[in-house]
Amino acid sequence: MLLSLYNVMSSPPSYHTKVLCKYRVIIGVAVIFFVLFFFNQTYLKSQYFDSNIFTIKYQERLLQPKEAATNLSHLMFVLVGSSRTWRDRKVYLGSWWRPNVTRGNIFFDVEPSEEFQPWSPALPPLKVNEDLKKLKIYPKLTNRNHTRIYRSILENYRLKQDEDVRWYVTGDDDSVFFVDNMVDVLSKYDHTEKHYIGMFSETIKSNFHFSFDMAFGGGGYALSYPLVKALVEELDNCIERYHYIWAVDHLQSLCLADLGVDLSLEKGFHQMDLYGDISGFLSSQPTAPLVSLHHFETVTPLFPGMDRPGSVNHIMKAANVDQSRMLQQSICHVRACNWTFSVSWGYSVHIYEKIFPRGYLKLPIETFRPWWHGGRPPFYMFNTRPVSRDPCEAPHWFFFVSIEQEKEGVVTSYKRKFPRNMASCFFSGNTSADPLTTIRVFSPKTPKPGRKVECCDVEYEGANVAYMRLRDCRRHEIIA
Ligand SMILES: *[C@@H]1O[C@H](CO)[C@@H](O)[C@H](O)[C@H]1NC(C)=O
Ligand SMILES: *[C@@H]1O[C@H](CO)[C@@H](O)[C@H](O)[C@H]1NC(C)=O
Ligand SMILES: *[C@@H]1O[C@H](CO)[C@@H](O)[C@H](O)[C@H]1NC(C)=O
Ligand SMILES: *[C@@H]1O[C@H](CO)[C@@H](O)[C@H](O)[C@H]1NC(C)=O
Ligand SMILES: *[C@@H]1O[C@H](CO)[C@@H](O)[C@H](O)[C@H]1NC(C)=O
Numbered sequence: 001m002l003l004s005l006y007n008v009m010s011s012p013p014s015y016h017t018k019v020l021c022k023y024r025v026i027i028g029v030a031v032i033f034f035v036l037f038f039f040n041q042t043y044l045k046s047q048y049f050d051s052n053i054f055t056i057k058y059q060e061r062l063l064q065p066k067e068a069a070t071n072l073s074h075l076m077f078v079l080v081g082s083s084r085t086w087r088d089r090k091v092y093l094g095s096w097w098r099p100n101v102t103r104g105n106i107f108f109d110v111e112p113s114e115e116f117q118p119w120s121p122a123l124p125p126l127k128v129n130e131d132l133k134k135l136k137i138y139p140k141l142t143n144r145n146h147t148r149i150y151r152s153i154l155e156n157y158r159l160k161q162d163e164d165v166r167w168y169v170t171g172d173d174d175s176v177f178f179v180d181n182m183v184d185v186l187s188k189y190d191h192t193e194k195h196y197i198g199m200f201s202e203t204i205k206s207n208f209h210f211s212f213d214m215a216f217g218g219g220g221y222a223l224s225y226p227l228v229k230a231l232v233e234e235l236d237n238c239i240e241r242y243h244y245i246w247a248v249d250h251l252q253s254l255c256l257a258d259l260g261v262d263l264s265l266e267k268g269f270h271q272m273d274l275y276g277d278i279s280g281f282l283s284s285q286p287t288a289p290l291v292s293l294h295h296f297e298t299v300t301p302l303f304p305g306m307d308r309p310g311s312v313n314h315i316m317k318a319a320n321v322d323q324s325r326m327l328q329q330s331i332c333h334v335r336a337c338n339w340t341f342s343v344s345w346g347y348s349v350h351i352y353e354k355i356f357p358r359g360y361l362k363l364p365i366e367t368f369r370p371w372w373h374g375g376r377p378p379f380y381m382f383n384t385r386p387v388s389r390d391p392c393e394a395p396h397w398f399f400f401v402s403i404e405q406e407k408e409g410v411v412t413s414y415k416r417k418f419p420r421n422m423a424s425c426f427f428s429g430n431t432s433a434d435p436l437t438t439i440r441v442f443s444p445k446t447p448k449p450g451r452k453v454e455c456c457d458v459e460y461e462g463a464n465v466a467y468m469r470l471r472d473c474r475r476h477e478i479i480a
Contacts (some may be wrong), residue, residue, distance in 0.1 A: 070187040072179055074166040075222075077104025078156045079124060080149045081173030083112045089173040090116075090123065091309040092296060095316050096177050097123060105159070106173065107152040109145070130155060137240045146248035147239055153223075157232045166191035168228045171220035174296060176312060178268075180323040181289035184450055185266050186222055194227040194261045196253075199269035202281075202381055203371040206273050213263055214253030216271035218294035221263075223256075230259050266291065273371035276300060279397070280365030280387070283344040285327040289450050290319075299368070302347075303399050304417045318346030318403050322410055324447035325454075330470050331358045331479050332456040338428035341439070341458050341468055342395070346403075349414040349439040349468070350395035353425035353432070357480030358453075360385070365395075392425035396433050414439045435464055443470040455479065 081089065086108075093106070099122045106124045119126050129148045132138055141147050153168065167186050171177060189195045198215025200207045206216070215221035223231065238255035245251045253263065268291035274281060278299045296302075302311035319326050325345040332341050333355055340352040342361050350361075363385045370379035388394045398414035416437050424432035441456075448454055455473035460466040473479070 070166055070183055070191060072098075072101060072183055073103065074164060074191070075103065075179070075182065075186070076156070076162060076165045076168050077102060077124065077177075078152050078168055078170045079104060079106040079173060079175075080152050080170070081106055082109045082145075084109075085173060086112055086116060088297065092174045092176055092312055093123060095312050096179065098179070099123075102179060103161070103165070104169075105156055105161075107149070107155065109148060127152075127155065127159075135236065135239070137243050140243045141239075142244050143246045143248070146246070146251070150239065150248045150251060151235065153228065154232045154235045157228065162225070166225050168223045168225070169220055170217060170223075171292070172218050172294065174294060175218055175220050176293045176296075176316075177220060178290050178292065178319055178323045178326060181268060181291050181326070182222070184289050184324070185268060185291055189224065189264070191224045192226060193224060194230065194259070195222070195224040195264060196227060196256050196261050197222045197264045197266055199265055199267065199271065200263075200381065201271045201273040201371070203273040204378060204381055205370070205372040205375070206271075207381070210247055210250045211253055213257070214249050215263055215269070216273070217249040217252070219269040219271035220292045220294075221252075221269065227256070227259070227261055231255060234259065268292070270294060272299065274299060275369040275371060277367040278302070279348065280367035280384075282327060283342070283348045283350060284329055284362055284364040285344060287328065287451060287453050289324065290326045290328075314400070315346065318400060318412060321403055321405060322346075322443065322447065324450070325443055325470075328448060328454065329362060330454045330456045330468070331356075331361055332458050332468065334458050334460055337431040337433075337460075338425075339431070339433060339458075341456070341466070343414075343439070343441050343456070343468055343470075345441070345443065345470075346412060347400050349398040349441070351398075351433045351436065351439075351466075352393075352395050354392045354428045355480070359480070389422070391420075391422040392427060394420065394422060396420050396436065398436075398439050409442055409444045412441045412443070414441070435462075436466055437464045439466050439468060441468040441470065453479075 079093065102124070104124050105127045107127050107129050109129060111128055112126065129152060132141070132144055132148055153170065169177070169182065186197065189197065196215065198221030199219055200212055200214065201216050234255065238258065239251070242251050242254050245254065267286040267288040270293050272278065272293060272295040275298055282302065296308050296312060301308045302315055306314060327347055328345045330343050330345070333339065334341070338353065338355055340354065340356045340361070342350045363383050366384040366386055396416065397418070398416050400412060401415045402413045404411045420434065424430050453473060454470045455477055456468050456470045458466055458468055
């Protein structure tokens with residue numbers, strides 16, 4: 001618009017065009033006023049802050065101006081658990097649930113034992129699933145437990161608590177959600193359309209076994225409200241139609257497919273169908289907001305020297321300050337020593353005694369094992385790097401210890417938890433990184449735009465501490 005105005009003003013000055021010009025300039029100015037006024041209104045509306053820096057919203061501009069941006073109050077969590085598993089798992093739900101902020105319910109097979117009564121108000125309200133025996137198809141059901149779990153969506157809907165709800169989000173009692181990032185991801189989509197959003201499993205065989213076109217429920221998935229409405233009308237019929245299907249998530253994908261809706265993939269949902277030490281996986285996340293983690297009981301604790309519940313509460317300390325950067329990888333180089341630094345924000349720092357490009361370091365180090373034992377590779381839906389004993393290839397590992405909020409930004413600290421026990425990398429200058437014990441990472445207070453990689457610089461003066469400073473990448477910056 002400004003461009004066309006400029007053209008008008010610089011056109012040749014014949015009498016007719018001059019008159020025309022005048023009108024166009026007047027109209028143009030009126031339009032500019034209107035736009036500025038309108039912009040100001042929506043801009044002011046978006047200026048709210050709270051303790052979590054993520055809530056300085058940047059997604060507002062993607063939405064229609066008259067409709068408020070999606071926030072946490074528009075999400076309804078439908079969580080499923082069982083009285084059997086609750087003792088070990090309540091800590092995982094407690095780590096992310098925000099009492100009086102997050103909305104939703106957790107559904108159980110039976111009333112929990114007295115040990116868990118009265119039910120804590122810091123947890124989602126407890127509901128007990130309806131008895132399945134009233135269904136005509138009951139005797140033919142292949143997996144009654146899963147059918148019970150599946151009907152939680154319908155039972156939640158019937159509670160009539162859905163005022164202003166835009167999305168249903170389902171998860172297990174051992175799913176951990178990063179709810180600010182969930183809001184960020186869902187606000188990309190039009191909640192008045194039918195959407196089914198989630199991710200498949202990390203393991204090829206899991207997807208092959210069930211479906212490549214289904215969201216795995218431990219990582220959680222989201223259904224827009226119009227889709228929920230269509231689904232609940234059909235849900236019991238669909239159970240009849242597919243009574244022979246074993247897995248609830250598979251059943252869900254079939255029911256939704258029959259409603260004409262297929263899965264939209266979002267890389268931040270993690271079913272975590274992996275075994276063992278997942279530190280390699282958590283150190284090279286996709287560049288996408290981290291939405292969920294799952295399966296804490298089949299992996300070793302997330303941090304060395306901690307137990308499982310402790311390690312989940314520990315990772316949430318960083319997440320509670322800035323979810324937008326959680327597990328996001330930034331890579332920078334110290335040319336004077338031929339070192340490469342890689343941070344996975346809020347989790348780990350790696351130092352390599354060699355210059356590696358980002359194209360290589362974004363592959364996870366295969367510290368973990370596949371979900372299905374035996375067989376031959378390929379196992380995973382992503383490429384990996386091998387664990388190495390080569391001093392030029394193996395990183396020094398540092399793990400997240402603390403977070404401090406400063407005036408200008410946030411500082412996360414990472415400490416060496418075990419020595420590397422290797423010589424230094426001779427071919428790239430033989431400069432050992434062994435003296436380093438602590439890495440401090442400065443990040444700006446503004447949230448990281450969801451799908452953008454951040455660059456960094458390293459300050460190191462030869463002592464035991466190095467500083468990394470995250471910043472926007474320069475135009476055409478090469479991370480190699
Ligand atoms: C979320 O959006 C609704 C509008 O639908 C608004 O009334 C509410 O104040 C917002 N909540 C927060 C925490 O911003
Ligand atoms: C939630 O809100 C209720 C009433 O508004 C209040 O009594 C209760 O203490 C709050 N709970 C928490 C955990 O903040
Ligand atoms: C179904 O759930 C019941 C009660 O929670 C449990 O005892 C049973 O082992 C479960 N069955 C299967 C096949 O998982
Ligand atoms: C960095 O490594 C290269 C070989 O990859 C080597 O030629 C160069 O001398 C090294 N530089 C320093 C400062 O050690
Ligand atoms: C490489 O560095 C180590 C100390 O990190 C030193 O002991 C060794 O002698 C060095 N090797 C060469 C060939 O310079």
